[in-house]
Amino acid sequence: MELVTINTPGLGDNSYVVAHGGTAVVIDPQRDIERFLAAADDLGATVAMVCETHVHNDYVSGAPALADATGAELVLPAGSGAAFRFRPAFHQEDIAVHGLTLRPLHTPGHTPEHLSYLLIFDDVPVGVFSGGSLLVGAAGRTDLLGSDRSESLARLQFGSIHRLASLPDAVALYPTHGSGSFCSASAVGGISSTIGAERSTNRLLTMVDADTFAADQVRRLERYPSYYRHLGPINRRRPGGIPTDPIPALNPAAVAKLIDHGVAVVDARPAAAVAAGRIRGSWAIELGDSFATWVGWLLPFATPLVLVLEEPDELAEARTALARVGFTDIAGVLWGMDQWTAEHNPVVAHRTMTLQEFVAAGVAPARVLDVRARSEWDGGHLAGSVHRYLVDLAESLPADLDPAQPVYVGCASGSRASVAAGLLADAGYQPVVLLGGSITHLVAMTAEAGSDRNR
Amino acid sequence: MELVTINTPGLGDNSYVVAHGGTAVVIDPQRDIERFLAAADDLGATVAMVCETHVHNDYVSGAPALADATGAELVLPAGSGAAFRFRPAFHQEDIAVHGLTLRPLHTPGHTPEHLSYLLIFDDVPVGVFSGGSLLVGAAGRTDLLGSDRSESLARLQFGSIHRLASLPDAVALYPTHGSGSFCSASAVGGISSTIGAERSTNRLLTMVDADTFAADQVRRLERYPSYYRHLGPINRRRPGGIPTDPIPALNPAAVAKLIDHGVAVVDARPAAAVAAGRIRGSWAIELGDSFATWVGWLLPFATPLVLVLEEPDELAEARTALARVGFTDIAGVLWGMDQWTAEHNPVVAHRTMTLQEFVAAGVAPARVLDVRARSEWDGGHLAGSVHRYLVDLAESLPADLDPAQPVYVGCASGSRASVAAGLLADAGYQPVVLLGGSITHLVAMTAEAGSDRNR
Numbered sequence: 001m002e003l004v005t006i007n008t009p010g011l012g013d014n015s016y017v018v019a020h021g022g023t024a025v026v027i028d029p030q031r032d033i034e035r036f037l038a039a040a041d042d043l044g045a046t047v048a049m050v051c052e053t054h055v056h057n058d059y060v061s062g063a064p065a066l067a068d069a070t071g072a073e074l075v076l077p078a079g080s081g082a083a084f085r086f087r088p089a090f091h092q093e094d095i096a097v098h099g100l101t102l103r104p105l106h107t108p109g110h111t112p113e114h115l116s117y118l119l120i121f122d123d124v125p126v127g128v129f130s131g132g133s134l135l136v137g138a139a140g141r142t143d144l145l146g147s148d149r150s151e152s153l154a155r156l157q158f159g160s161i162h163r164l165a166s167l168p169d170a171v172a173l174y175p176t177h178g179s180g181s182f183c184s185a186s187a188v189g190g191i192s193s194t195i196g197a198e199r200s201t202n203r204l205l206t207m208v209d210a211d212t213f214a215a216d217q218v219r220r221l222e223r224y225p226s227y228y229r230h231l232g233p234i235n236r237r238r239p240g241g242i243p244t245d246p247i248p249a250l251n252p253a254a255v256a257k258l259i260d261h262g263v264a265v266v267d268a269r270p271a272a273a274v275a276a277g278r279i280r281g282s283w284a285i286e287l288g289d290s291f292a293t294w295v296g297w298l299l300p301f302a303t304p305l306v307l308v309l310e311e312p313d314e315l316a317e318a319r320t321a322l323a324r325v326g327f328t329d330i331a332g333v334l335w336g337m338d339q340w341t342a343e344h345n346p347v348v349a350h351r352t353m354t355l356q357e358f359v360a361a362g363v364a365p366a367r368v369l370d371v372r373a374r375s376e377w378d379g380g381h382l383a384g385s386v387h388r389y390l391v392d393l394a395e396s397l398p399a400d401l402d403p404a405q406p407v408y409v410g411c412a413s414g415s416r417a418s419v420a421a422g423l424l425a426d427a428g429y430q431p432v433v434l435l436g437g438s439i440t441h442l443v444a445m446t447a448e449a450g451s452d453r454n455r
Numbered sequence: 456m457e458l459v460t461i462n463t464p465g466l467g468d469n470s471y472v473v474a475h476g477g478t479a480v481v482i483d484p485q486r487d488i489e490r491f492l493a494a495a496d497d498l499g500a501t502v503a504m505v506c507e508t509h510v511h512n513d514y515v516s517g518a519p520a521l522a523d524a525t526g527a528e529l530v531l532p533a534g535s536g537a538a539f540r541f542r543p544a545f546h547q548e549d550i551a552v553h554g555l556t557l558r559p560l561h562t563p564g565h566t567p568e569h570l571s572y573l574l575i576f577d578d579v580p581v582g583v584f585s586g587g588s589l590l591v592g593a594a595g596r597t598d599l600l601g602s603d604r605s606e607s608l609a610r611l612q613f614g615s616i617h618r619l620a621s622l623p624d625a626v627a628l629y630p631t632h633g634s635g636s637f638c639s640a641s642a643v644g645g646i647s648s649t650i651g652a653e654r655s656t657n658r659l660l661t662m663v664d665a666d667t668f669a670a671d672q673v674r675r676l677e678r679y680p681s682y683y684r685h686l687g688p689i690n691r692r693r694p695g696g697i698p699t700d701p702i703p704a705l706n707p708a709a710v711a712k713l714i715d716h717g718v719a720v721v722d723a724r725p726a727a728a729v730a731a732g733r734i735r736g737s738w739a740i741e742l743g744d745s746f747a748t749w750v751g752w753l754l755p756f757a758t759p760l761v762l763v764l765e766e767p768d769e770l771a772e773a774r775t776a777l778a779r780v781g782f783t784d785i786a787g788v789l790w791g792m793d794q795w796t797a798e799h800n801p802v803v804a805h806r807t808m809t810l811q812e813f814v815a816a817g818v819a820p821a822r823v824l825d826v827r828a829r830s831e832w833d834g835g836h837l838a839g840s841v842h843r844y845l846v847d848l849a850e851s852l853p854a855d856l857d858p859a860q861p862v863y864v865g866c867a868s869g870s871r872a873s874v875a876a877g878l879l880a881d882a883g884y885q886p887v888v889l890l891g892g893s894i895t896h897l898v899a900m901t902a903e904a905g906s907d908r909n910r
Contacts, residue, residue, distance in 0.1 A: 078568055079533030081543055088536060090567035093607050106561065112545035113533055152548055 001100065001121050004039045005174070005192065006030075010289040010321060011059055012181030016129060016174055018119065019045035023098040026050045026072075027117065027129045028176045029062040031242055032320045036066055049097050051075040051089070053131025053176055054114040055082070055235050057144045057228045058183050059324045065241030077104070079113030084238035089115055107133040107164060109157025110140030110183065112149075116164060118171075127172035128195070133157065134164040135175040136193040138184045139204050142214075143221055144228055150221075154214035158207070165205050169196030182224040182293075222375055223391065227296035227325050234326055242323040247315060250332035252340045255279070255306055263331050264299055267308040268318055271418040271435060272352060277337055279308065280346040284422035286415050287314055292321035294419060298394045304329040310336055350425040351406070354436040358408060359445050368408045369398070369431075370439055371420045376412065380440050390416045394423060403429050410434040410442065456555065456576050459494045460629070460647065461485075465744040465776060466514055467636030471584060471629050473574060474500035478553040481505045481527075482572065482584045483631045484517040486697055487775045491521055504552050506530040506544070508586025508631055509569040510537070510690050512599045512683045513638050514779045520696030532559070534568030539693035544570055562588040562619060564612025565595030565638065567604075571619060573626075582627035583650070588612065589619040590630040591648040593639045594659050597669075598676055599683055605676075609669035613662070620660050624651030637679040637748075677830055678846065682751035682780050689781055697778040702770060705761060705787035707795045710734070713761055718786050719754050722763040723773055726873040727807060730888060732792055734763065735801040739877035741870050742769055747776035749874060753849045759784040765791055805880040806861070809891040813863060814900050823863045824853070824886075825894055826875045831867065835895050845871045849878060858884050865889040865897065 001020040008015070008030050016027040017039040024045035029036045040047050047070040050063045054077060064084065067074040075095065078088035089095060091106035101120040108114050110132030119127040132140030139161050143150035164173075173193040177183040199205060207213040250258070259265060265282035267274050268291060274284040285294045287309070295305075307318055307330060315333055322330065334340065341347055353361070365384035370377060377387045388398055390411070401407055407429055409417040414435040421431035434442065456475040463470070463485050471482040472494040479500035484491045495502050502525040505518045509532060519539065522529040530550060533543035544550060546561035556575040563569050565587030574582040587595030594616050597608035619628075628648040632638035654660060662668040705713070714720060720737035722729050723746060729739040740749045742764070750760075762773055762785060770788055777785065789795065796802055808816070820839035825832060832842045843853055845866070856862055862884055864872040869890040876886035889897065 077534075078536065079543065079545065081533065088534065088567075090534065091561070091563055092611055093567060093604065106546070108546055112543075112548060149548065156547055 001126070002043050003127065003174075004043065006035055006039060007178070008059075008324070010292060011324065012178050012184070013059060014174070014176055014178055017043065018100060019043035020100050020121070021098055022046065023048045023100075025097055025100060025102065026063075026066060027174070028053055028056070028131065029066050031060045031062040031065065031239070031324050033062045033066040033069055033241055036062070037069065046070065047072045049073045049075060049095075051095075051102065051117055051129070052077070052080070053116060053129055054111040055080050055232050057111075057232050058177075058181065058225075060231055060239045060326050061235045062241065064238045069241070075102075077106075077113040077115040080236070081113070082236045082238070089117075091115070094120075105163060107131070107160035109133055109142050109153050109160045110177075111145065112153065112156070114140075114160070116160075118167065125168060125171050127174050128164060128167060129174045129176070130164055131176045132183050133175075134161040134173060134198060134202070135177055135184050136173065136198070137202050139217065140177055140183055141221055141224070142217060144183070144224065145232075150218050151214050154217045155210040157217070158210035158213040161202075161204060165195060165199050165202075167195045169194065169199070171195040173198060182222065182228070222373060223389075225293055225297040225325075227301050230301045231326055242320060243328050247319070247330050248332045250306060250334050252334070252343050252345050254332065255334050255340070256345065258304075258306055258331050263304045263306055265306045265308060265334075266295055266299075267422075268314065269308060269310050271414045271433060273310065274418055275350050275352045275421070275433060277341060277347040277349045278422065279334075279337075279340060280348045281426055282308065282422065284418045286418060287318055287321075288415065290415060291318065292325045292327070294390075294416070295322060295327060296325040297391060298419070299327075302326055302329060304331050306331050306334060308334045308337065348422070348425045350421045351430070351432040352414075352435050353408070353432050355434060355442050355445060356436070358434055358442065363408055365446075367405065368410060369393075369420065370410055371416050372411050372439060376439075380443050382439060382443055382446065390420055393420050397424065397427055397429075401429055406430045406432045408432045408434055410439045412438040412440075456581070457498050458582065458629075459498065461490055461494060462633070463514075463779070465747055466779065467633050467639070468514060469629070469631055469633055472498065473555060474498035475555050475576070476553055477501065478503045478555075480552055480555060480557065481518075481521060482629070483508055483511070483586065484521050486515045486517040486520065486694070486779050488517045488521040488524055488696055491517070492524065501525065502527045504528045504530060504550075506550075506557065506572055506584070507532070507535070508571060508584055509566040510535050510687050512566075512687050513632075513636065513680075515686055515694045515781050516690045517696065519693045524696070530557075532568040532570040535691070536568070537691045537693070544572075546570070549575075560618060562586070562615035564588055564597050564608050564615045565632075566600065567608065567611070569595075569615070571615075573622065580623060580626050582629050583619060583622060584629045584631070585619055586631045587638050588630075589616040589628060589653060589657070590632055590639050591628065591653070592657050594672065595632055595638055596676055596679070597672060599638070599679065600687075605673050606669050609672045610665040612672070613665035613668040616657075616659060620650060620654050620657075622650045624649065624654070626650040628653060637677065637683070677828060678844075680748055680752040680780075682756050685756045686781055697775060698783050702774070702785050703787045705789050707789070707798050707800050709787065710761055710789050710795070711800065713759075713786050718759045718761055720761045720763060720789075721750055721754075722877075723769065724763060724765050726869045726888060726890060728765065729873055730805050730807045730876070732796060732802040732804045733877065734789075734792075734795060735803045736881055737763065737877065739873045741873060742773055742776075743870065745870060746773065747780045747782070749845075749871070750777060750782060751780040752846060753874070754782075757781055757784060759786050761786050761789060763789045763792065803877070803880045805876045806885070806887040807869075807890050808863070808887050810889060810897050810900060811891070813889055813897065818863055820901075822860065823865060824848075824875065825865055826871050827866050827894060831894075835898050837894060837898055837901065845875055848875050852879065852882055852884075856884055861885045861887045863887045863889055865894045867893040867895075
């Protein structure tokens with residue numbers, strides 16, 4: 001028996017391929033199914049079964065597409081409410097697949113229908129696919145189905161993680177949600193562990209009762225992307241794979257026409273390139289791990305898009321990332337800004353500055369707009385700076401900004417600050433994106449600069 | 456808060472109406488919904504919610520029809536797999552209805568999606584609707600979804616009945632399946648109890664582990680009617696109420712024509728009337744509590760029927776009973792046999808005999824055909840008599856019957872014996888139905904007669 005973990009960094013999720021005797025089972029596959037087909041192929045196995053631990057809210061499932069591509073049986077929790085044909089998995093009713101056994105364990109909390117699958121090989125439980133229940137050093141959040149169910153689901157999650165923790169020490173823990181996933185109730189934790197290790201180190205398992213646990217979990221919850229609420233319903237309606245129809249290259253006139261028709265433009269080029277000039281009204285969301293999350297969070301769900309890209313291979317990457325979060329309507333691509341600019345179409349630029357330049361310039365902290373999340377801000381920020389999370393900034397700009405003065409926008413890398421700068425520049429302000437590091441670096445650097453000055 | 460139990464004797468099932476402050480909740484209603492509407496009305500309440508404990512296999516649910524008639528919310532276990540819109544009930548996620556709370560408890564076993572509903576009033580758990588899980592002195596059978604799942608579901612049932620038994624002593628037990636229901640794994644038990652009483656007296660709760668329990672349950676299972684396998688799928692496809700279109704009275708020519716077209720004739724008149732003469736090939740199934748069970752078990756599922764009846768009010772009774780088990784296609788009624796006989800259509804008669812006459816006649820036991828179930832036979836039978844369960848007799852007649860000799864057919868009342876007699880008479884044998892008591896009485900009477908002779 002062999003097991004391969006396939007991580008999807010942007011979402012912080014894991015999928016798993018287990019193979020034995022030429023047969024593979026895939027757990028919680030993403031929508032770009034080629035990775036799982038290739039992994040099974042590498043293991044000399046064909047995919048005979050695709051299992052979902054729960055109805056996912058953070059990505060469009062690849063399970064139906066993978067089942068279609070392979071003829072594999074599609075297994076979902078009995079309570080998933082999926083509006084398509086699937087084999088319902090019921091608590092404790094074993095599923096046998098060519099020498100492997102999956103034992104569904106009802107582990108409600110992250111979602112109410114949630115199952116974990118205990119992997120049994122040669123009558124020995126060797127691992128458990130814990131989905132969004134017990135995670136490495138954490139547990140799946142319980143508020144994705146609405147804040148009204150958050151506490152009762154958290155109490156159920158308490159029972160579920162203890163049920164999993166009662167498995168033998170040597171059982172490997174294979175969670176779907178890992179560090180970086182908004183589905184985790186907290187930011188700690190890695191992607192692999194064992195039941196024994198969790199029992200020794202996962203602080204959530206030390207809590208004395210469900211009420212304590214629930215209060216703790218609900219208190220610690222980070223906000224999650226707005227597109228989540230659309231993906232459960234999509235996953236219940238049998239989403240297909242990623243579209244393969246060609247995406248046309250557009251000329252500036254075609255782009256302008258699409259904009260007139262309400263299509264949104266996402267400029268996915270690097271922050272520095274975007275700063276030099278982007279289409280007025282376009283979203284400056286740099287291609288990278290968080291690209292799709294920000295498109296999904298900031299734009300109306302599944303809105304048709306024009307992408308601005310530089311390199312040919314970026315298109316497949318963007319398309320895959322967007323499809324994972326339910327955006328499949330890509331009207332076309334504008335390859336670079338040269339022709340747009342040459343034709344004197346409306347362009348907006350903004351300045352950038354390295355952290356070093358910022359410190360050297362001695363800018364007053366009150367001119368700094370910090371667009372990181374509340375938890376990052378709480379973890380350390382520039383005293384006197386202004387905080388507004390990018391998500392809130394996209395809803396409405398701060399009322400007291402001075403259009404005559406530069407506003408220095410920072411985050412953890414410059415990515416989110418670029419998005420914010422685009423919004424500010426379009427509104428007539430003078431944003432300056434802080435590049436080359438995080439606000440936390442800036443805090444350290446200004447403290448140092450201050451102590452230098454005081455010497 | 457008031458609670459009314461509504462029993463359906465023929466099926467051995469209970470439905471419940473709980474009312475409080477003008478609002479009623481109905482649990483597991485049968486298809487003849489007028490009873491529940493009337494009960495709610497008597498309680499001065501309108502039905503706001505209809506809850507199912509599980510996908511029923513022994514009757515067509517009245518829940519969708521009742522929801523349609525009242526606008527009530529339809530609540531089913533999340534894992535029911537129903538192909539219509541319903542509110543999914545999830546384990547431990549409370550459902551509030553105007554001052555009442557129903558707490559779903561996942562209690563798999565009878566079926567895998569099975570929920571019990573703990574009724575909470577003024578923060579006090581007062582009763583539990585246990586469906587086919589913990590019954591009075593018994594537990595719901597676990598083989599209705601196939602013998603391959605019977606044992607694993609029985610192990611789950613062990614956990615489920617103990618989960619319910621851990622509720623406070625004073626909690627009333629409101630099971631759906633009671634004595635007389637084929638859904639009970641054994642024949643013992645009444646229809647109402649408390650958790651405390653069950654913990655003291657239900658022998659199943661004294662078993663030490665799930666394996667012992669499962670072995671015991673599977674060993675004790677009685678056969679169940681063949682129509683059961685059709686009702687789960689029907690209940691997942693939102694069955695309507697009982698049809699109300701008029702059923703025509705037929706003349707003999709119309710009946711003969713329908714017979715030619717494959718319609719089955721069910722002669723539902725009393726055993727004595729049927730013995731005097733019935734349509735050749737008709738099923739002699741007396742109207743009464745077991746009428747629909749036998750129609751459902753012996754005839755092809757949902758086959759169109761002509762009924763032979765005597766009294767006008769029998770039609771509604773027959774129609775209701777048949778609709779409960781999925782037979783709604785009633786082509787017409789032949790009112791009595793007079794016209795059929797007068798027109799010289801084919802009639803078959805058979806003899807009847809009281810138990811007293813039988814004993815007085817000194818018939819050899821080897822001439823007695825006992826058509827009761829195996830468990831009844833095992834509980835006591837006439838030494839030397841022949842056993843063949845009615846269900847098996849309908850499949851094929853015993854090969855060694857002598858058409859030149861009378862065969863004395865007995866059961867517990869004469870009802871099943873009449874059905875058997877019809878089959879035998881049509882095949883050219885000379886059945887004599889033993890009326891006026893059960894074979895068990897006959898055993899006692901012949902023992903007495905024997906000891907009288909020996910004096």
